[in-house]
Amino acid sequence: MTSPSSSPDPAPEAPGTPDSTPTCDVAVLGGRLSAGILATVLAAHGARVTVVDDGAPPAVPQSAMGVHASALIRVIAERYEVPELAHLATVDGVREHVTTTVGAEHAHSFLYHRPGRPLNPDELVQVCPPKGSPPDPHYYRPEVDAHLLRLAENKGARVLRGAKATEVAPDAEGVTVRLAEGEPVRARFLVDASGPDSPLVERLGLREEPTRFTTSTRTLATHMRGVRPLESVVADRPEEFRSPVAWSRGSNHHMADGVRLSVIPLGNHPEPGGDGPFGVTLTVDAGTAGSTANSPEAEFREIVSRFPTLAAQFEGARAEGEWTVTTRDQHSVREVVGERWCLLGDAAGYVDPFISRGLSTALETVNVLTWRLLRALARDDFTPERFAPVGEFLLAHQDANDQLAAMAHASLRDPRLLKSVLFVLEVGFRYGGFPMMIAHARFRSTGDDSELRALETLPHTGHVFPGHEGFYRLFGATATICAQVRAGTLDADTASERVFRMVREADFVPAAFEFRDPSVRFLRITPVTMLRLALWSFRGAPKDIAPLIRGGLKAVLRGG
Numbered sequence: 001m002t003s004p005s006s007s008p009d010p011a012p013e014a015p016g017t018p019d020s021t022p023t024c025d026v027a028v029l030g031g032r033l034s035a036g037i038l039a040t041v042l043a044a045h046g047a048r049v050t051v052v053d054d055g056a057p058p059a060v061p062q063s064a065m066g067v068h069a070s071a072l073i074r075v076i077a078e079r080y081e082v083p084e085l086a087h088l089a090t091v092d093g094v095r096e097h098v099t100t101t102v103g104a105e106h107a108h109s110f111l112y113h114r115p116g117r118p119l120n121p122d123e124l125v126q127v128c129p130p131k132g133s134p135p136d137p138h139y140y141r142p143e144v145d146a147h148l149l150r151l152a153e154n155k156g157a158r159v160l161r162g163a164k165a166t167e168v169a170p171d172a173e174g175v176t177v178r179l180a181e182g183e184p185v186r187a188r189f190l191v192d193a194s195g196p197d198s199p200l201v202e203r204l205g206l207r208e209e210p211t212r213f214t215t216s217t218r219t220l221a222t223h224m225r226g227v228r229p230l231e232s233v234v235a236d237r238p239e240e241f242r243s244p245v246a247w248s249r250g251s252n253h254h255m256a257d258g259v260r261l262s263v264i265p266l267g268n269h270p271e272p273g274g275d276g277p278f279g280v281t282l283t284v285d286a287g288t289a290g291s292t293a294n295s296p297e298a299e300f301r302e303i304v305s306r307f308p309t310l311a312a313q314f315e316g317a318r319a320e321g322e323w324t325v326t327t328r329d330q331h332s333v334r335e336v337v338g339e340r341w342c343l344l345g346d347a348a349g350y351v352d353p354f355i356s357r358g359l360s361t362a363l364e365t366v367n368v369l370t371w372r373l374l375r376a377l378a379r380d381d382f383t384p385e386r387f388a389p390v391g392e393f394l395l396a397h398q399d400a401n402d403q404l405a406a407m408a409h410a411s412l413r414d415p416r417l418l419k420s421v422l423f424v425l426e427v428g429f430r431y432g433g434f435p436m437m438i439a440h441a442r443f444r445s446t447g448d449d450s451e452l453r454a455l456e457t458l459p460h461t462g463h464v465f466p467g468h469e470g471f472y473r474l475f476g477a478t479a480t481i482c483a484q485v486r487a488g489t490l491d492a493d494t495a496s497e498r499v500f501r502m503v504r505e506a507d508f509v510p511a512a513f514e515f516r517d518p519s520v521r522f523l524r525i526t527p528v529t530m531l532r533l534a535l536w537s538f539r540g541a542p543k544d545i546a547p548l549i550r551g552g553l554k555a556v557l558r559g560g
């Protein structure tokens with residue numbers, strides 16, 4: 001068994017009494033994306049892995065990838081030496097190696113709707129990645145998840161499809177997983193990625209009731225076909241809706257007071273448009289009536305019918321397959337690691353679909369768990385202290401996601417407030433990828449992953465821009481302002497003015513970002529932006545951001 005970037009330790013015999021002899025090193029419950037990646041990497045390093053997945057249809061037809069998720073997949077592929085995983089990081093890679101049903105994110109657009117009124121072109125924001133950079137993929141998850149399980153098998157993992165774990169019993173020597181049918185699985189370590197109904201959470205009574213998360217939303221989701229492209233719905237006003245990137249060339253996030261509707265095109269590559277499919281995720285306040293009164297389809301139609309532009313877009317759209325409905329999205333656990341086990345993905349808790357932070361968090365967890373687990377297997381040392389940092393990391397991510405989702409949802413009261421929040425987030429995302437890109441570039445040139453490990457303990461880990469005190473304060477102040485709006489103690493106009501002013505006055509936000517003008521609708525990064533940013537890093541940028549900018553831009557230029 002190999003442990004990347006560490007001296008290989010001899011793998012001792014797997015321990016166990018005759019009755020409890022491990023049949024594998026690691027049992028992975030659940031067979032979706034993060035579980036599939038983890039199983040693949042562990043198996044590629046010689047671990048004996050058994051994946052137990054009941055093969056139930058996907059609970060959630062999610063498809064959106066979060067910001068930086070592709071970059072993270074590239075890091076995992078290289079750090080853990082499984083080049084096939086890198087295919088998932090690009091649209092072309094997915095098309096060539098996995099499935100032709102894939103979305104291309106050429107831009108992400110946020111469009112604010114008001115009941116009874118057509119979409120106002122002044123109330124939208126489009127975020128465009130740097131010109132010429134390849135689009136991130138959006139996944140058609142049934143096919144990507146199945147591909148990953150096959151990949152794990154190719155690397156040597158045993159995959160039990162259609163096997164339901166009925167009971168999970170951890171002890172000091174390992175974990176026993178009993179199945180509805182067939183022999184139990186005995187493992188030296190268990191990773192439970194079986195989603196919100198995790199048998200381990202049930203067995204150990206880990207559920208946090210009530211949840212500590214403050215966001216309170218619920219979601220209806222499905223795949224659809226026949227969603228009209230926005231540009232065709234607003235074709236009578238082409239000048240007003242002219243945008244740097246055609247609206248249908250990326251995700252559209254329709255926002256209204258208390259409502260978020262994400263439409264992720266999965267058939268927009270190589271050409272925009274097409275019949276679909278589309279990943280459609282509607283998120284509303286958890287308290288909103290409807291989940292029991294109406295069918296999901298009827299509730300979806302009723303909400304969409306309030307907004308004329310949306311109504312036109314969805315008029316001929318039809319759901320493909322079942323709807324997934326939650327009564328409340330948020331759930332959490334008290335502990336995510338313990339003796340011989342770790343929770344992964346939604347088994348460890350879930351906040352909200354906003355910008356897919358759940359998926360990024362699961363991928364981040366795979367990244368920080370894998371090297372520890374490989375070492376633990378090699379040294380036969382599973383002391384909980386080894387895994388405690390994974391738990392702290394994951395809980396910190398969840399709490400940051402909660403703050404972000406609550407802030408975003410509260411900002412829906414008003415389009416200007418929403419826009420000001422998007423400005424704050426975009427500042428974070430523009431810088432937030434740099435630490436990982438720099439560490440990744442260093443890893444590529446030296447083979448040493450110590451900088452990647454150091455990212456785990458950056459201050460404010462889990463936030464969109466970890467490691468920077470000024471951004472953390474800006475984010476926190478924005479969250480407080482949005483909470484005041486939600487509580488009715490601050491009006492949305494004053495709130496948005498305050499947030500725009502904070503962005504304008506933040507010494508780490510350069511003029512090159514063009515966030516000083518609240519009327520800006522298109523947030524673009526051009527070669528000129530990069531050049532101005534580079535110059536600013538030498539002349540004028542504060543000391544706590546200048547080296548990061550220079551390092552980040554260098555990594556970008558090297559193709560990071």
Ligand SMILES: Cc1cc2nc3c(=O)[nH]c(=O)nc-3n(C[C@H](O)[C@H](O)[C@H](O)COP(=O)(O)OP(=O)(O)OC[C@H]3O[C@@H](n4cnc5c(N)ncnc54)[C@H](O)[C@@H]3O)c2cc1C
Nearest residue numbers: 030032053054060062164165194195219345346356358359
């Ligand atoms: C309505 C909704 C919409 C969402 N939309 C998005 C989105 O657009 N983008 C995004 O990134 N995230 C989205 N999410 C979040 C996303 O669904 C999860 O973060 C992601 O699915 C986590 O995957 P997972 O592998 O942890 O769990 P799951 O996807 O729940 O997978 C668990 C797996 O374990 C299997 N399993 C369960 N119990 C057992 C058992 N006892 N024995 C064996 N196997 C078992 C299940 O069949 C399943 O295959 C959404 C969530 C909700 C609730």
